[in-house]
Amino acid sequence: MHGAPRMERATAHSRTHLVTRRHGIASATAAILTVFAGTFAAAEPVKLEQPYTDKRPFSAQIKVQSSGHLFTSRSGGQSERHTMTAAATYEFIERRLPPGGRDAQALRAVRDFQAARMEMLVSDKRTTSELLPMERIIISSGQLEGVSAYSPTTLLSRDSLDLLELPADPLILTALLPAEPVEVGAEWTPPEWVSQMFAAVEAVEKVEASCKLENVDAGVARISVRNHVRGQRLGANTDVKIVGTFDFDTKENAVSGAALLYETKSTIGTITPGIDGKLDVTLVRRVAEAPGRLADTVLEQIPVQAPAVAEQLVFHAAPWNARLRHDRNWHVFQAVLEGSQQVVILRRIDRGSLVCQCNVTNLPAAPAGQHAPQEQFDKDIERSLGARFKQFGRKQVVPTENGRFIYRVEAEGMAEITGNKGAVEIPMTWIYYLIADPSGRQMSFVFAVETSLLPQMEGSDLEMVKGVQFLAPR
Template sequence: MMSRVTLRVAFGAALVLAGGRFALAEAVTFKTSDESSTPYRVSTRVKATGKPILSAGRGKTAPHVMTARAEFAFTERRLPSGGRDALSLRAARDFELARMESVVTPEGEAAPNIPKAETTVILPQHLQFIVAEGRTSGVDCYCPTSPMTRETIDLLELPGDPLALTALLPPKSVDVDESWSPPEWAGQMLAAIEAIEKSTLTCRLASATDSTATISISGSVKGQRDGANCEVTLQGTINYDRAKDAVSQAKLTYSVKSSIGAVSPGLDLVMEVETHRQTLEAPGRLSDKVLAAIPITAPAGAFDLVYDAGPWGIRLRHSREWFFYQATLEHSPQVAIFRLMDKGSIIAQCNMSPIAGATAGQHVPLDQFENDIKTSLGARLDSIRAKEQLNVDTGMKVFRVIADGKHTIAGPKEKVVIPTTWIYYLCAAPSGKQASFVFAVESKLVDQMGSRDEELVRSLQFTAQRAADAKTTQ
């Protein structure tokens, strides 16, 4: 009797164990949409170490070391699809925290004479409500209530963004240990590469239980970003909650190598990223009413950026094609430099500067403005092609002078002469405040630039002067 009972128990236990193995071996189905728009609390921590590659002129680079830490916490709800592929991935986000601290320290012989640069960037309270939209080049953000800055959109470019992680999930059921190659756009989106050359990104269902599934990620994405060659190697895991049909956690390592670009330094760095997602019982400020008010297509101007030169009392509103490059706000020569990028290539450079104020209703005499242009260009100037005053509704007076000439670059073997057009603007407010702009563009690219110089100038606002933000390195 005992032997029969023992056999029965043993046989039953074997069936249970076999059943468990069969359950684990079942194909796993993943869900990429969220029709119910479940609210999630998302927390992400990033730690980065590496070397920014800065130009020292004459083909040389200046060695530096960088460390950075970032922390993000926000409530998130999915939004209706805006199209196919990356465009289908949209979310509303309410940030509690978005903060990055970085330290760049020079190396080499000159290091003792150069101070380290410490930067802290914090998302301001008026920009905490964000709409995130998938693109093949990453996740774009805008704030429905206020224009963002270049600094804040860079801050919110989250490595391991939940929308990009969702893009990696397989479209059909997969078995444990089965691998798949995500669509090329999904790897491009995760790596935030603008123009892709090659992706070797591979995902594998490493393990699964009745409640969770673990996906391993490995491979690289190669292409261009902001006109610079870039390669991003990725390694890590994604945990998927099968009961809630959602990504619950991710641990990723990004290894980034990029050359020096027109608007950014080169990079050789490693980022460690950890993201956690938990469902919430209540959506907080992201109510159904708030989500229903967000249009499928972003309103005109939603992706515009603002740039504030506080010490000058000057503000610009511009498209994201204009990249802030560098500025000297409180020391001579005072200048803020922007570069216009189009399809990964630099089209033009804009130098903006304040001019000493004039008597209310007055401005720098036009003859003096033209003479200053001739003096500045010197032998580079061939001719003044046009002089005109623009009609501006704001009451600001805007004068434009277009000059043609040539710019000579000394190459390693010979000089290169580039036909160049300079477009100057003198802007004067009724109060007597003044500013000047000069746009430098290769003459053959003037048509490609179109009216984007004038649009930038027309966005100029004279504001109350205030001190520069001491926390942020310009």
């Protein structure tokens, strides 16, 4: 109260100074309130969702840099270490497809690849994998063990199928998003099926996973992710750690980028080397200006479930002028297509366990309309099996509709298996095939399988033999 009269006696200059101070205080207060308002607004829950009904086309670029070591088996139970580096680039346009089921199977997309290429250097051996032009329209579908792929226009090779296992796959990143709106700083645990699919393992022993909304800046939500899964892949013990961040554009309601580090350790498997490696992965994803080849009419023709024939794979034996078709449980273990010891070796894996090994040999051609004598084929079987051979089982000429000759022979015997606890003999069945084209071109197949595992073959041996394609000489 005593200050009021003094204010009344203030000079004009003092009043001006007081007004200026009040104005400065008011401005500062307004600025502070604005900051707090922005803070409160940022703390409001943010919806992070891209529904499957979003049919907009998106362009995506993924770049991968990998380094580490591969391990292969040597005699005497030893292993050999190989230095490995790799680089991969992917560019594609994608559009979402209706769900094919629940959880992982709800994640589907059609993709048109402009680039899909990987270069790998293992010790001093360099290899290159690249999608062929006819393989570049791809249907991608979520599965527990990762995102599977098939082409609606051609059969994929195993190399192409492996190449299409994309790290930082936008379908998986979309599945990591929270089910409800979250505030900045909020954390959530993805469903276990998402963590398994992210790590691309077939069986899970342990999962530790978490996501956190770190911030929202200029309409882009940045989410940190940690995903540690221990389990099995193709029968090998596998440990996968994934850390990093991915971005969600809140204006476009879509995943827009990612920067992830993968660390993978796995033991030597039946068909795979051991791995101790790291992958640095970046993703850039934007709404595309046009769908390109992925027009609505194309999407309308894609079935919800993949046709059975589209799930088959093809092995191109170019020097033999032939192709082998097989289901996805068969994996090419070794291929020597030139020289004196030509052979293609495939192994069949079912639920992580080895079921069968198949050796394919390209035989000298017979005169047109003829084939190697069946009696001679039988004698060759006995000679090749040696002491392991006990007796022949069923023999038959398989009926065909394309003029081919297929002779099937079962041989029974015993095989010695040596392990850490010594050697043991187990009953074995060898299924031999002689196949001859009307032109006289021939191949032989032998499927070696423990007799107790024969039911797991499910006719895949005859299916592979019937699927052989003899091509015209180049």
